[in-house]
Amino acid sequence: MPEWLIDILITLTKIVIVEGVILTAVAYSVYAERRVSAFTQNRIGPNRVGPAGLLQPLVDVVKLLMKEDIVPAKANRLVHALAPGISILVALSTFAVIPFGDKILLAGREIKLQIADVNIGILYILALVSLGVYGVTLSGWSSNSKYSLLGGLRSSAQMISYELSMGLAVLGVILINGSFELDTIVQNQFGWKWNIILQPIGFLTFLVSAFAETNRTPFDLPEAEQELVGGYHTEYSSMKFAMFFLAEYANVIVASSVITTLYLGGWQFPYLQTFGLPDMLVSILQVLAFCGKVFLMVLFFIWVRWTIPRFRYDQLMNLGWKAMLPLALANLVLTAIILTLFKT
Amino acid sequence: MQFTLEFVLFVIFGLGAIATAVLMITRKNPIMSAIFLVVNFFTVAVIYLLLKAQFIAIIQVLVYMGAIMVLFLFVIMLLNLQDEKKLSEQFTYKKITAVLLSILLAMLLGTTFWFGFSGKYLRLADTAEKLGTAESLGKLLFTVYSFPVIAAGMLLLAGIVGAVVLAKKKFD
Amino acid sequence: MLESYIPIMLVLSFALIFAVVMINLSSLLGPSKPDKEKLSTYESGMEPIGTARERFSVKYYMVAVSFILFDLEVVFLYPWAISFINFPKAEMVYSLIVALIFIFILFVGLIYEYKKGVLKWD
Numbered sequence: 001m002p003e004w005l006i007d008i009l010i011t012l013t014k015i016v017i018v019e020g021v022i023l024t025a026v027a028y029s030v031y032a033e034r035r036v037s038a039f040t041q042n043r044i045g046p047n048r049v050g051p052a053g054l055l056q057p058l059v060d061v062v063k064l065l066m067k068e069d070i071v072p073a074k075a076n077r078l079v080h081a082l083a084p085g086i087s088i089l090v091a092l093s094t095f096a097v098i099p100f101g102d103k104i105l106l107a108g109r110e111i112k113l114q115i116a117d118v119n120i121g122i123l124y125i126l127a128l129v130s131l132g133v134y135g136v137t138l139s140g141w142s143s144n145s146k147y148s149l150l151g152g153l154r155s156s157a158q159m160i161s162y163e164l165s166m167g168l169a170v171l172g173v174i175l176i177n178g179s180f181e182l183d184t185i186v187q188n189q190f191g192w193k194w195n196i197i198l199q200p201i202g203f204l205t206f207l208v209s210a211f212a213e214t215n216r217t218p219f220d221l222p223e224a225e226q227e228l229v230g231g232y233h234t235e236y237s238s239m240k241f242a243m244f245f246l247a248e249y250a251n252v253i254v255a256s257s258v259i260t261t262l263y264l265g266g267w268q269f270p271y272l273q274t275f276g277l278p279d280m281l282v283s284i285l286q287v288l289a290f291c292g293k294v295f296l297m298v299l300f301f302i303w304v305r306w307t308i309p310r311f312r313y314d315q316l317m318n319l320g321w322k323a324m325l326p327l328a329l330a331n332l333v334l335t336a337i338i339l340t341l342f343k344t
Numbered sequence: 345m346q347f348t349l350e351f352v353l354f355v356i357f358g359l360g361a362i363a364t365a366v367l368m369i370t371r372k373n374p375i376m377s378a379i380f381l382v383v384n385f386f387t388v389a390v391i392y393l394l395l396k397a398q399f400i401a402i403i404q405v406l407v408y409m410g411a412i413m414v415l416f417l418f419v420i421m422l423l424n425l426q427d428e429k430k431l432s433e434q435f436t437y438k439k440i441t442a443v444l445l446s447i448l449l450a451m452l453l454g455t456t457f458w459f460g461f462s463g464k465y466l467r468l469a470d471t472a473e474k475l476g477t478a479e480s481l482g483k484l485l486f487t488v489y490s491f492p493v494i495a496a497g498m499l500l501l502a503g504i505v506g507a508v509v510l511a512k513k514k515f516d
Numbered sequence: 517m518l519e520s521y522i523p524i525m526l527v528l529s530f531a532l533i534f535a536v537v538m539i540n541l542s543s544l545l546g547p548s549k550p551d552k553e554k555l556s557t558y559e560s561g562m563e564p565i566g567t568a569r570e571r572f573s574v575k576y577y578m579v580a581v582s583f584i585l586f587d588l589e590v591v592f593l594y595p596w597a598i599s600f601i602n603f604p605k606a607e608m609v610y611s612l613i614v615a616l617i618f619i620f621i622l623f624v625g626l627i628y629e630y631k632k633g634v635l636k637w638d
Contacts, residue, residue: 130410
């Protein structure tokens with residue numbers, strides 16, 4: 001077999017495994033959300049299908065597949081179908097540049113545990129995040145419903161506002177590492193040197209922006225049920241609705257992975273190398289460390305949703321433009337000045 | 345001509361760019377036009393990538409697709425679409441502009457073909473890959489070309505002031 | 517260089533195929549019994565009044581314009597941020613001053629927007 005074909009096959013294997021894991025994780029984070037919310041509200045939650053309700057997500061998918069696909073008569077059919085597609089496309093592609101482990105040796109071949117190691121790593125993520133706006137804007141517009149339009153507009157304005165503080169927060173990390181490559185950024189976070197310690201303000205702004213970008217509580221105004229019915233996906237049903245739902249949870253998982261990679265040391269397991277374990281075990285533990293951190297972040301997302309009430313729209317915009325943006329700018333300037341002072 | 349990966353991708357995305365551009369100007373619905381323009385920007389980004397300009401390629405996606413086209417969509421949605429007919433009413437300046445722009449386009453196409461087929465500019469510079477990264481851009485922009493950067497900052501400031509002044513009437 | 521982007525293209529194609537298949541799957545599997553009431557726009561069970569194609573507040577437009585301008589600022593800062601740490605001390609100080617002036621100019625724009633009440637929602 002020619003060398004390039006082997007490379008492509010390895011890449012395809014990685015893609016299938018990673019996307020499979022993400023889709024499974026999405027299904028089970030929906031389950032986790034329902035169980036955690038039930039626990040928070042002193043209910044039981046889904047526990048009938050399979051042991052402890054673990055088969056519930058599969059049944060839900062089948063149910064959604066069998067539902068009637070309703071497109072409102074006044075909607076723009078093409079754009080109406082396009083919008084959920086954009087959302088899911090963006091949500092599933094973002095993971096491509098995130099490293100989930102160190103290099104491993106397999107059959108005499110060095111394999112990177114990352115789908116694509118590109119020079120512009122972080123920018124690829126930010127670019128895809130900025131494309132996510134189309135899903136909500138177009139769905140809001142194409143449905144030709146007042147609730148959808150309001151939800152879509154609110155959501156797009158919110159997403160673009162917080163994208164700024166997200167970009168500025170990331171600039172702090174880039175300043176320290178001098179690289180866009182996520183692999184380099186993770187390699188630099190060995191030992192205690194996690195970026196959350198080096199960039200506490202940046203971490204805070206990034207975290208808040210990530211909540212806003214994923215439209216999660218306390219920033220879930222686009223689908224504020226009490227006033228907007230379902231927001232931008234009011235007029236969606238069956239699999240198209242499921243795509244928005246899937247994209248939301250995929251975004252939560254990807255956002256957790258990005259936060260882990262940028263600020264929580266990625267796959268680094270502090271001081272693991274000093275124990276003198278076999279290489280393969282170290283690699284497995286590192287992948288597990290990554291998954292564990294992401295899992296805790298997802299739980300954090302869910303925990304926040306069932307604890308904190310929703311912002312009012314003016315509060316949300318003020319927070320974005322008058323608190324997060326100046327804070328992220330201040331963090332950037334401060335980081336640059338400190339770096340200059342310590343430069344010999 | 346060799347059928348390298350670059351060549352095949354260039355043909356696919358070049359034709360894609362032309363097709364989406366044509367579709368963009370022939371659509372009646374402005375939202376569809378905007379969507380095709382977004383796809384067009386993507387194909388152009390891939391062409392930048394083929395020219396080894398990685399940073400510009402991703403900035404094309406980040407700024408044009410992710411920011412400017414969002415504003416376009418907002419503006420299209422902000423305008424009442426029922427007013428479409430009024431917008432396309434006869435307007436003599438429009439025809440003059442159209443003729444002038446067509447001449448300009450013909451000249452551009454002519455020079456492109458002339459230089460393109462003369463073979464003079466067919467080869468990429470050897471340093472293209474290094475120049476295309478953000479590192480080399482940053483080294484130049486914030487040292488040698490620091491004045492243009494600050495001028496660009498002033499331009500952006502002027503943009504902010506302009507937008508506020510234009511929209512101010514609506515606020516009161 | 518191009519080789520490192522092939523995996524990204526593969527991921528994008530995978531996601532595209534997934535999206536297209538999933539979007540079309542339920543119209544194949546699900547029932548299709550449309551009627552006039554089912555296809556009407558939802559408006560709390562009432563007959564829809566007018567259309568949703570109405571003008572909306574100019575503030576959304578202002579947010580989008582401000583976003584573009586500040587996004588461009590951030591884009592200008594990416595090349596600076598990535599080369600900053602590798603500069604020698606003198607160039608580091610110089611580029612820091614340039615960047616600070618650049619940030620300051622746009623910060624003035626932000627203050628101007630606050631004062632004009634562009635970003636005020638009530």
